[in-house]
Amino acid sequence: MDQASALATLAPRRRPRRRPWARIGRRTIVYALLIAGGLLMMGPFLWMMATSLKTRAEVFGSPPLSLPSGAHWENYARMWDALPFSTFFFNSVKLALLNTAGQLVSSSMAAFAFATLQFRFKGPLFGILLATLIIPFQVVLVPNFILYRILPHPLSSSGNWINTHEPLWVGAWLGGAFGTFLLRQFFLTIPRELADAARVDGANPLRIFWHVYLPLARPALATLAIFTFMWTWNDLIDPLIYLRDTELQTVTVGLSLFKGQFVGKWPEMMAGALVSLLPMIVLFVIAQKHFVRGITLSGLKG
Amino acid sequence: MTVGPARARRRTGPLASEARWAWFFLAPTILGLVLLSAGPILATLAISLTSWDLLQAPRLVGLQNFVDLLGDDRFLHALRNTVFYTVTSVPLGLALALGLALALNRTIRGIAWIRTAYFLPVVTSTVAISLVWAWIYSPEQGILNQVLGLFGVPAQRWISDPFWAMPAIVVMAVWQGLGTNVIIFLAGLQAIPEEYYDAAQVDGAGRWGRFRHVTLPMLTPSIFFTGILSLIGSFQVFDQVYVLARPGRPTEATTTVVYFIYENGFRNFKMGYASAASWVLFMIVALLTALYFRSQSRWVHYG
Amino acid sequence: MTRSTARLGALRRVAGIAALPVILAFVAAGCGQAATTIEYSIWGDPAELASQQAIVDAFHEANPSITVKVTVSDWDTYWDKLQTGLAGGAAPDVFAMDGPLFPDFQSRGVLLDLKSYVEKDKYDLTQLADQGVKDFTTADGGQYGLPRDLNVIVLYYNKAMFDEAGVAYPDDTWDWAKLVEAAHKLTLDKDGDGTTDQWGLYTETTDMENYWSSLVWQNGGDIIAPDGKSTLLGSEEAVGGLQFLQDLIWKEKVVPEPALFAETGDAFEQGQAAMEANGSWLVPTLEAAGIELGIAPLPQGPAGRATSVNPTGAVVYKDSKNPDAAWLFVKYLASPAAQEKLMALKASLPVSKEVLAGPYAASFDGAQVFADSLAYAHLKPSFLGYNEFTAILQEELDTNVFNEPKKTARDAIDTVLAELNALLAGQ
Secondary structure, eight states, X not given: OOTTHHHHTTSOOOOOOOOHHHHHHHHHHHHHHHHHHHHHHHHHHHHHHHHHTSOHHHHHHSOTTOOOSSOOTXXXXXXXXXXXXXXXXXXXXXXXXXXXXXXXXXXXXXXHHHHHOOOTTHHHHHHHHXXXXXXXXXXXHHHHHHHHHHSBOSSSTTSBSTTSSGGGTGGGGSOOHHHHHHHHHHHHHSOHHHHHHHHHTTOOHHXXXXXXXXXXXXXXXXXXXXXXXXXXXXXXXHHHHHOOSGGGOOHHHHHHGGGOSXXXXXXXXXXXXXXXXHHHHHHHHHHGGGGTSSOOGGGGGO | OOOOOOOOOOOSOHXXXXXXXXXXXXXXXXXXXXXXXXXXXXXXHHXXXXXXXXSSOOEEOTTHHHHHXXXXXXXXXXXXXXXXXXXXXXXXXXXXXXXXHHHHOSOOXXXXXXXXXXXXXXXXXXXXXXXXHHHHHOTTTOHHHHHHHHTTOOOOOTTTSHXXXXXXXXXXXXXXXXXXXXXXXXXXXXXXXXXXHHHHHHTTOOHHHHIIIIIHHHHHHHHHHHHHHHHHHHHTOOHHHHHHSOSSSOOTTTOOHHHHHHIIIIISSOHHHHHHHHHHHHHHHHHHHHHHHHXXXXXXXXX | OHHHHHHHHHHHHHHHTTTHHHHHHHHHHHHOOOOEEEEEEEEOOHHHHHHHHHHHHHHHHHSXXXXXXXXXXXXXXXXXXXXXXXXXXXXXXXXXXXXXXXHHHHTTTOBOOOHHHHHHTTOOGGGBOHHHHHHTBOTXXXXXXXXXXXXXXXXXXXXXXHHHHTOOOOOTTOBHHHHHHHHHHHOBOTTOSSSOSBEEEEOOOSSTTTTHHHHHHHTTOOSBOTTSSSBOTTSHHHHHHHHHHHIIIIISOOXXXXXXXXXXXXXXXXXXXXXXXXXXXXXXXXXXXXXXXXEEOOOBBTTBOOEEEEEEEEEEBTTOSOHHHHHHHHHHHTSXXXXXXXXXXXXXXXXXXXXXXXXXXXXXXXXHHHHHHGGGEEEOOOOTTHHHHHHHHHHHHIIIIISSOSSOHHHHHHHHHHHHHHHHHTO
């Protein structure tokens, strides 16, 4: 199997035939290695599953990867009932979707400009964008907070953006260094001739963006979507800083409360963490298909 | 997927209009930079010139914070540890991720589930991860010492021994971050046009030749990207140190610059000092990033 | 069963608050009635939130025109959120304050002095535990908050392990020698593999509160000078207290070295230690762990009895728009009605003397020990620069004294003494 196999399977195979036993042996080794590595990566996840079903006394009283004495599903019920988690889930999904959509739209637009168009200050502008990644968020926290306290908000009771969801997603629609940089890199690998051909046909940049670049960058868009969704979902500090009302909080903030000042409630915490992982695992299983399908540049030849 | 012949519409001055189009595409980003990023970032620069405890009015102290930093052993230790972390975790993480992405880039049965397994650490809660790794590193019951014991290696205190503490954190962080880069590389591998492989085949290239002359060059934009992101990310390492530094808090051997910044700004009421430290960090990373960018013409291939 | 149903009832009230602001906004907008809403910010877990919410609901019943919104965070992020809010000019009206950190906030002028309210209402401060009140009183007589609850350190013990080893339960006659003697009898290598599987005593070393501050006091030493401008840790007595803890770990080997349980948590809770010196906050956890739990006072040292008490207070934001309502609420938090609700959690001691002496002492087996300990409890040190001081000190102690015996307590203290004193003097 070579690196291009994913693509090769889509096209007629031209590989020289090899002796079948060698292939089977090879395949077995690859499988074994990948699965062994996969299990290694899954260790903490398996621990979370086991812990979520243990009693509190069992969590540390038995070896980490031991099975629980019985399936203590009540941990899940206790977790779910301890706080208004259905509300938290709704908030988290809403914020994650808004952020993901915003990043996909605004970053892909900016990336297209940086990758394909000529304009003044291109280099410096990209540098400034990248610089926003370099300042640690811990020091920008207070200035950001002040900014959102000054911005007027028509619907909030305080009149500013504090204690609303807006500080947690509006920024995603106004670009972002990670997404722009990621997509720029992918756009740059797309052969320029494709765009030139479209231009000759009279397509304007918006059409080229929409009909040439976006379809071809599907793997990169899927990647950005996964990351944005995940980062929004797992963000603890921003919801915590900007939100006050319990009914506005997110799953991640809710889960952090099980940590306790002195002692953690591990089974509930891990039950909650697992439930909160589900959306991301589902998303990943769906999105990872785009790493295989989707891109058949050869189709463009026609 | 063919590009349909767009309705022919005459436009004047393709180059002049191109710039106009650029500003259209960039409008959200520029708005974001001006409205959301510029203010707070410039504010931290101003704050770095003051003594500010967050609660009372700041007092201008000029460059004193920067002078103090150079004589602060804790900052220098943090800087040393951070550089160690970067120098070890970035190359290791990239090389492993690249190898793994190549291995996972195949259509075999169950590949979706195998990929998901490799992705799990990226989404798994950091607390769960750090706990399991703490178990791995635990001095007596720890898996690592038990395995090494089979080969006659004496038990080590992986986390409390200053010599091993940072390497132990690097290994955990590389493991945890692997999935992120693997995904980016996987996406990059898909973007390689098949014709390039066909052409290489026609030229008689073998497996290695195809990798060397098609896969690797075509993947350089992704490598360039993950390189920069890993570099910037590694200089901001905080979580892993915070959760793995047990018992207690990060020590001289494990404290990092961002932990230093956090502790000074939010625990010691020295936000001016913390901001100055973050600008020192900014300057170092910006310089390295600029050098890295300059290097790209020599090794990064674009379509 | 009763515990969990009681909790569920409280939790339902938590869920119910989701609707409150909506209704309130409706009432305020529709009827034009002047209702006051104040925000009360706490750290805690869901159980503590439920308990505080029950108190808030009772307060609202007594004062229908005031609605209190409780916001909760976990301990670490609580302070990030609070400081960001204070710096950004939007902080909660009332918020929880840890005793030791009080000076750092009070001195920076973000708290409201409640003295005028105390005087106007002729509020009797002596109805509250003295240590609790003292922590929120300034040298010039300001009263910047009222205590809400107290945390006290005691000796927990596992009755089954004592019975098995034939050792008499700890009582108020125990001293350091007796502790060491009993701990040796209770430190066991049951399977004979050369490693200990049951420890005599477990404690935490990363914060002075868990045990070592009490040891310093029991040895006649102290930690901080009364004016807060220097440390007294350099004295023979103070160093002796620290040395005793190092000896328990590394010489007597009856306390597990910190690295062993650093990740896995409380050895006593897991049934791997016969005793634990630690705080009142552990009672609900230990009761839930299924241990035959006994509670005794800390063994006395060469200089007599001592333990640590650390109050949590409720303070008012200086720029609160509703200081009157905030004061009413702070006062209510310390009232017997609220204190009895708090007491049900068992995680801390009430500050109301009436509740302490009455219902609390009888509320669970061992509560009396906590209540009695207050008579000889020292206030956890509370001074300017607390966080920075403890970071420097604990790094030295953890690295060189407790985690590994690289230095004696004397050598370690001498290493950081000058730096600590310079830090305190500069505050």
